[in-house]
Amino acid sequence: MEATVLESGEFRYLDEGAGEPMVILHGLFGALSNFESVREHFSKRFRVLTPMLPIYDLPLRKTSAKEIAKHIKGFVDHMNLEKVHLLGNSLGGHVALIFTKNHLDRVASMTLTASSGLYENAFGNSFPRREDKEYIRNKVQVTFHDPKHATDELVEECFEAVNDRNKILRILSIAKSAIRHNMEDDLPNMNIPSCVIWGKNDIVTPPDVGELFHEKLPDSDLFWIDECGHAPMMEHPEEFNKILSSWYDSREIALG
16 A cells, blocks of 8 residues: 655655554664555554654654654654554554553553563664675564565665664664663553563564563553564554454544
């Protein structure tokens, strides 16, 4: 589904469908296209807003998960949204958690898939062989259970990012901030409907991370997708959409 990136003030985003607002938050190496199937499916039910996270745009000293969550608060205010349904993958899930902690009254529901915020087996503190494209390809492949999803385009995007000094400094800054900002003690206070969708074969945020989110969030449901890694909405989009649609139905969310 082709969508036009809109600009308003400091914000760049996609705006599709009508109804209650759903805000999709992509990951550190994520792109708007990662959620193409999700956007197409749920824009029949929600007004789906997909902001581009300012990963490479913030001053280096302010490049952190917390500052990105502030950006999303600004976006929600700018769009005059009273309450939103959040959906976040990886870093996007962490941003959703920080936003929810600080603005619980603005969140109608939260969906986490392969979210950071508790533990993640990230790239580490550096990319010792970042000039080696095959090394980067292997790093991208571990995101998925089936390496075929690590397309040449994804590998090229990642390779370009880690070999751009300004981008790599910000990637590492955000990754470190995410590791430092553990949210386990905050989860019990997030008493909103929460859907946790996890890949059984995720080695970046392993299955026990999904289980801990489910255990600590007071009103959550946990769903598994088999033969699936760190990006369920990309690797198994139809199953992901079916699970989330059924969960929304069970919670009587945006039934029309």
